[in-house]
Amino acid sequence: MAGDLGARIKELRKKRGLTLDQLAELTGSSKSYIWELENKAPPRPSADKLSKIADKLGVTITYLIGEQAEEDATDANFYRNFQKLDKEKKEMLRRMVQVWDDDE
Amino acid sequence: MAGDLGARIKELRKKRGLTLDQLAELTGSSKSYIWELENKAPPRPSADKLSKIADKLGVTITYLIGEQAEEDATDANFYRNFQKLDKEKKEMLRRMVQVWDDDE
DNA sequence: TTATGTTGTTCGGTATAGCGAACTTTTTGT
DNA sequence: ACAAAAAGTTCGCTATACCGAACAACATAA
Structure with missing residues (x-):
């Protein structure tokens, strides 16, 4: 693909x-x-x-x-805000995405 | 090193x-x-x-x-995975970050 | 034309990536 | 304590990453 x-x-x-x-x-x-x-x-x-x-x-x-995704302005903005969070919150979100990403 | x-x-x-x-x-x-x-x-x-x-x-x-700091790498990877999610999940995460980002 | 160079292709050999399975050590339960 | 299960370690084997060197194809030039 x-x-x-x-x-x-x-x-x-x-x-x-x-x-x-x-x-x-x-x-x-x-x-x-x-x-x-x-x-x-x-x-x-x-x-x-x-x-x-x-x-x-x-x-x-x-x-x-070959796993690069297309950049999107909304996503980019989300990412900038995400980076400001503290470790614990980042880690929590990380785990959510990891799980969602796996079962698809 | x-x-x-x-x-x-x-x-x-x-x-x-x-x-x-x-x-x-x-x-x-x-x-x-x-x-x-x-x-x-x-x-x-x-x-x-x-x-x-x-x-x-x-x-x-x-x-x-070995050419990048851990936190940067973790964040970068999180973002790549985030981008693959569907609209609903992205939106949910967006709101969480927005709230957290505001109260600090 | 025949040379001379420049690029791309093929191939045999060697070193090692990566595995399965046996083994040892540590943890857990009773 | 001792047994059983879980985690980590060792080892021999097969497949293949990667190389050097020869070969082919094509250009440029004399």
């Missing part, structure tokens, strides 16, 4: 005008592995590698993994 | 009152592996596994990797 990891990396790499070799060099990987990430069926890269790749491509791991 | 991955997972797991078995179950891992993550020298978990673990512990991958 979430456009896959490989496609996103490839898209971002080209957008930045990087070759496989260059991205490999920048991230401490081999170009063959970068190629595999982009083109081979579902890989499971280490968080370590992926973190460096995301960093050099200027995005978050979370985005690459 | 960045308190390591294992220590953070262990700390958060206990803070949430979870056993190795429970966290393993929640994240589709084995308890032996969760234990290794927590106690063995620097492992290189897959982004896939780590993503699920971070999610169930209520933080971001970025925090676990």
